[in-house]
Amino acid sequence: MDRSRLAINQITTPSWSLKDAIDNYAKLDIAGIGIWRDKLTELGTAKTRQMLDATGLFVPSLCKTGDIAKLDIIGKNAALDDCRKAIDEAAEIGAPVVVFVGGGCGTRSLTDARKRVGEVLSQASEHARTVGVDIGLEPFHPMHAAERGCINTLSQACELRQEIGNEVAVILDVFHCWWDPALTSHLEKATQLGVASAHLCDWRVPTRDPVMDRAMPGDGAADISGFIRQLEVSGYNGPYEFEIFSADWAARDPIEVVHICLERYDRYCQEV
Amino acid sequence: MDRSRLAINQITTPSWSLKDAIDNYAKLDIAGIGIWRDKLTELGTAKTRQMLDATGLFVPSLCKTGDIAKLDIIGKNAALDDCRKAIDEAAEIGAPVVVFVGGGCGTRSLTDARKRVGEVLSQASEHARTVGVDIGLEPFHPMHAAERGCINTLSQACELRQEIGNEVAVILDVFHCWWDPALTSHLEKATQLGVASAHLCDWRVPTRDPVMDRAMPGDGAADISGFIRQLEVSGYNGPYEFEIFSADWAARDPIEVVHICLERYDRYCQEV
Numbered sequence: 001m002d003r004s005r006l007a008i009n010q011i012t013t014p015s016w017s018l019k020d021a022i023d024n025y026a027k028l029d030i031a032g033i034g035i036w037r038d039k040l041t042e043l044g045t046a047k048t049r050q051m052l053d054a055t056g057l058f059v060p061s062l063c064k065t066g067d068i069a070k071l072d073i074i075g076k077n078a079a080l081d082d083c084r085k086a087i088d089e090a091a092e093i094g095a096p097v098v099v100f101v102g103g104g105c106g107t108r109s110l111t112d113a114r115k116r117v118g119e120v121l122s123q124a125s126e127h128a129r130t131v132g133v134d135i136g137l138e139p140f141h142p143m144h145a146a147e148r149g150c151i152n153t154l155s156q157a158c159e160l161r162q163e164i165g166n167e168v169a170v171i172l173d174v175f176h177c178w179w180d181p182a183l184t185s186h187l188e189k190a191t192q193l194g195v196a197s198a199h200l201c202d203w204r205v206p207t208r209d210p211v212m213d214r215a216m217p218g219d220g221a222a223d224i225s226g227f228i229r230q231l232e233v234s235g236y237n238g239p240y241e242f243e244i245f246s247a248d249w250a251a252r253d254p255i256e257v258v259h260i261c262l263e264r265y266d267r268y269c270q271e272v
Numbered sequence: 273m274d275r276s277r278l279a280i281n282q283i284t285t286p287s288w289s290l291k292d293a294i295d296n297y298a299k300l301d302i303a304g305i306g307i308w309r310d311k312l313t314e315l316g317t318a319k320t321r322q323m324l325d326a327t328g329l330f331v332p333s334l335c336k337t338g339d340i341a342k343l344d345i346i347g348k349n350a351a352l353d354d355c356r357k358a359i360d361e362a363a364e365i366g367a368p369v370v371v372f373v374g375g376g377c378g379t380r381s382l383t384d385a386r387k388r389v390g391e392v393l394s395q396a397s398e399h400a401r402t403v404g405v406d407i408g409l410e411p412f413h414p415m416h417a418a419e420r421g422c423i424n425t426l427s428q429a430c431e432l433r434q435e436i437g438n439e440v441a442v443i444l445d446v447f448h449c450w451w452d453p454a455l456t457s458h459l460e461k462a463t464q465l466g467v468a469s470a471h472l473c474d475w476r477v478p479t480r481d482p483v484m485d486r487a488m489p490g491d492g493a494a495d496i497s498g499f500i501r502q503l504e505v506s507g508y509n510g511p512y513e514f515e516i517f518s519a520d521w522a523a524r525d526p527i528e529v530v531h532i533c534l535e536r537y538d539r540y541c542q543e544v
Contacts, residue, residue, distance in 0.1 A: 104477075105493060106477060106493065107477050107492060107493050108493075109495060110450070110451065110493065110494075110495065111495070111498075114453075141414065141415065142413065142414045142415070142451040142452070143413065143414065143415040143479070143482075145450075145451040145475075145493070146475055146477045146478075146479075146492075146493040147477060147478055152451055152452075152453065153453060153454075155453070155454070156453050178382070178417075179382065179414040179417040179424055180414070181386070181424065181425060181427070181428050182425075182427075203417075203418055205376075205378060205379050205418045205419060206418075206419055207415070207418075207482075210415075210479075220379060220418075221377060221378065221379050221380075221382065221417070221418040222382075223381060223382065223383070226383075
C-alpha cells in the first residue's frame with residue numbers, strides 16, 4: 001500500500017490553524033486531511049477548497065454533525081438543520097462524506113435516542129442524495145453511550161445503513177471498535193455497504209480520560225495490523241486517517257507528530 | 273416480587289466488616305449478601321457459614337476469581353489454582369456461584385486473552401462440577417477490555433457457557449451491559465443457559481471514574497425497569513443484587529445506603 005491512502009485528521013495536530021495544517025501536511029507527504037467544521041470557519045469553504053486544490057490534498061471526511069440530544073435542546077429540527085448544513089459544507093470543500101456522531105442519551109431513554117438518530121439520518125439522507133455527499137455514521141465506544149454517541153457497534157451502523165439507504169456510510173475508528181467481538185464477522189458486510197474512512201489510533205493502557213487520551217497506533221492495546229488486514233481482506237480500499245485525540249500528543253511538536261504518523265503508516269499499512 | 277430475591281453486595285457498604293454487614297443486612301430486611309473473598313478472611317469460611325446460617329442470609333455469589341492476566345504473572349496455572357480455591361471457598365460458605373472476571377489483555381492480544389479465559393474456565397469447570405458450585409462469568413463493560421475484563425458482551429458469555437458446559441453461569445450487571453443493543457435478543461437464551469445473579473446499579477452521567485463511580489439504580493442512564501422486566505419475561509427467577517462500586521456511596525452512612533437500596537428494590541422490582 002503506497003501513501004496515497006494516508007490522511008491525518010487535523011485534531012491530531014490541533015495547535016496548527018487549518019492553513020498551517022494543509023500547508024504542512026502537503027509538504028510532509030501526507031495525502032489527505034480530515035477537517036473540522038470549527039476550523040473550517042477560519043478560512044471559509046471557498047478559500048479552503050482553493051488551498052486543497054492547490055496542494056492536491058484529499059479530504060476523507062468533514063467532522064462533524066449529529067450530537068442530536070445537544071442540538072435538539074436548541075430547537076426543533078436543529079440537529080437536522082445542522083446535518084444539512086454540514087452536508088453543504090462538505091460539498092463546498094469537495095469532501096465526499098460528513099462524519100455523523102449520534103450524541104448521547106443523557107439520563108433519558110437510550111432506545112429513544114437511537115430511534116431519533118435513525119429519524120434524523122433518514123430525514124437528512126434526502127439532502128445528502130441531492131448534494132452528492134454521504135453521511136458517515138461513526139459508531140462510538142459503548143462508554144460514550146450516555147454522553148457522546150448512542151450508536152455503539154458496527155452491527156448497529158450496518159443496520160441503519162440498510163434501513164436508510166446508500167447515503168449512509170460507516171466510519172470505523174480503532175478506539176471505538178477494537179474490543180468488539182463481532183467486528184470481524186461484520187466487516188465484510190460493512191465494506192460492501194460502504195466504509196467511508198478508517199480512523200487509526202489506539203487504546204491507551206490505562207486510558208486516563210474518556211476523550212483526550214488516545215494512543216498512536218501501535219502504542220496501545222488494539223491489534224492494528226489485524227484491523228488493517230481484516231479491512232483489506234474485506235475489500236476496503238478507502239483512506240486510513242490518523243485521528244489522535246490526545247492531550248499528550250497535542251502538546252508535542254506537530255511536525256514530529258506527523259513524522260510519527262508517517263512511520264506508523266509505513267509500518268502497519270505497507271506490509272499489507 | 274417480594275423481598276426474598278433482594279441481596280446487597282457488601283462492596284456497597286465497604287466500611288462495614290463482614291460481621292457488621294451480615295448483622296446489619298439481616299436486621300434491615302435484606303435477604304442476601306454478596307461476599308468478597310478479601311472480606312471473607314476476616315472471619316474465615318466456617319465462622320462465616322455459621323453467621324449466615326444463624327441469620328438466614330443467602331449468598332448470591334462469592335466475589336471474585338479470574339483476572340487471568342494478573343494471576344498468570346505469579347506463575348503457571350496461578351489463575352486456575354485461584355479459581356479452584358474460590359470454588360472451594362464458595363462451597364464452604366454455601367454460595368452456589370463464584371464470580372469469574374476475565375481480566376484485561378493489557379497491551380497484548382485481546383484475542384489470545386479471550387482464548388485463555390476459555391481455557392481456564394474449561395479447566396476449572398471439572399472442579400466446579402465435583403464441588404457443586406457454578407462459575408459465574410460476568411461480562412465486563414468494553415471500556416474494561418484492556419485492564420479488567422476481556423469478555424465484554426452477554427453474547428460472548430453465552431457462547432463460552434455453551435462451549436464449556438453447565439458449570440458456567442452468567443452474571444449480568446447493569447453497568448456493564450446497559451448499552452448493549454443485543455442484550456434483549458440474548459436474554460432469553462442466557463436465562464435458559466443459566467443467569468446466576470443480576471447486579472443492580474446504574475450508569476452515572478457523567479461517569480468520572482471507570483470503576484468507583486456507579487450510581488444507585490434509577491439515578492443514571494440505564495433503563496432499570498426495562499432491564500428487570502426483560503429478565504423476568506425471559507424466565508429469570510434469581511436474585512437482584514445491589515452492587516454499587518462508588519466512592520460517593522461508600523462515604524455515606526451505610527444504614528442509609530441500605531435503606532435506599534430497599535426503597536429502590538421496592539420501586540423497581542415490586543412493580544414487575
